[in-house]
Amino acid sequence: MKRPYRILFIFIFAVIFTLAAAIYWIVPILSVKVNSSISSLFMADHSSDSLLECESFNINKKFVSKFNFETSNGASISVLKVSAIDSLRNQGTIIFSHGIRRSKEIFYPLASYYSRLGFDCFSMDMRYHGESEGDFVTYGHLERGDLKELIDYIEKKWGINGKLILWGQSLGAAVSLLVAAEDSRVDGVVSESSYGRFENVAEGYFRLMAGFNFKPAENVIVKRVIGLTGLDPETVSPSIAAKRINIPVMIVHGGRDNKINPANAYEIYSALKNRMSSILILQNASHLDIWESGGDLYFRRICKFIETL
Secondary structure, eight states: OOHHHHHHHHHHHHHHHHHHHIIIIIHHHHHHOTTSTTGGGTSOOOGGGGGOOGGGGTOOGGGEEEEEEEOTTSOEEEEEEEOOSSTTTOOEEEEEEOOTTOOGGGGHHHHHHHTTTTEEEEEEOOTTSTTOOOSSOOTTTTHHHHHHHHHHHHHHHTOOOSEEEEEEETHHHHHHHHHHTTOTTOOEEEEESOOSSHHHHHHHHHHHHHSSOOHHHHHHHHHHHHHHHOOOTTTTOHHHHGGGOOSOEEEEEETTOSSSOTHHHHHHHHHOOOTTOEEEEETTOOSSOHHHHHHHHHHHHHHHHHHTO
8 A cells, every 4th residue: 555545544544433432432421421621621611600609699698508418329419508588488499400510509599589589499419510429410310319309308307388399400400300290299390491302412412522413423422321321311301201290381491502402492392281381482592591691581480480380
């Protein structure tokens, strides 16, 4: 083989090998090891979330506490609680679940408002995030059990009087929907920026790495993540779980979300049974700026939804 052809052959082989390695190893590992140092090269750094202080949101420290509970599979989960400031109003309980690479402290703005309305507010570090234990993200395979066990813990220690609302962002929204399909104690869900099916997550990660979508490669990624986590795509897909949700759900999505296409929101909404469910597409919002983009009008819409529960 002549030298120019040999160099070309080596180059083509190197490209194919790199692509194969990325599809079979790198992307699947990044999909579950979202807080690894390598993942930081491709994903936004939200480590400052954990540095947020309650006083910055006009929450008196005497209403704030932190605790850990141990799940049935041995993981220690860290939780923040902001007690209802007007406890006599006794509106109920809100449990907030964050998205990938975020921390429980990002719920302080919500807690500042809803604790004054008489809600006990909780937010947990999802497993493999913040101060919680865990080896990787499992996209609801283990996380939905964590959330249900947190509800058990809250009910046993403080009781759940009034409404129980699950409010989640991205992965946290997906987990909240999965739990709502299984736990009759939940009265309502606010779902922000959830994916419809687990396969859509794989599409997003591949597009993030490659800049385009390629179904055969995405199928390989799905199978590899299944092998790493033990998850079943059917049981961790919110659009499938939505068929079993009988309570009101408010689906919210950004019209400019380039991580999870707004079509996911419509897919989930179309599967919901309760006629009091609603969908809101904030046209100028992207993936995780729903609160900022929606502003006061958005939160007034949420309050109206909660009042109907």
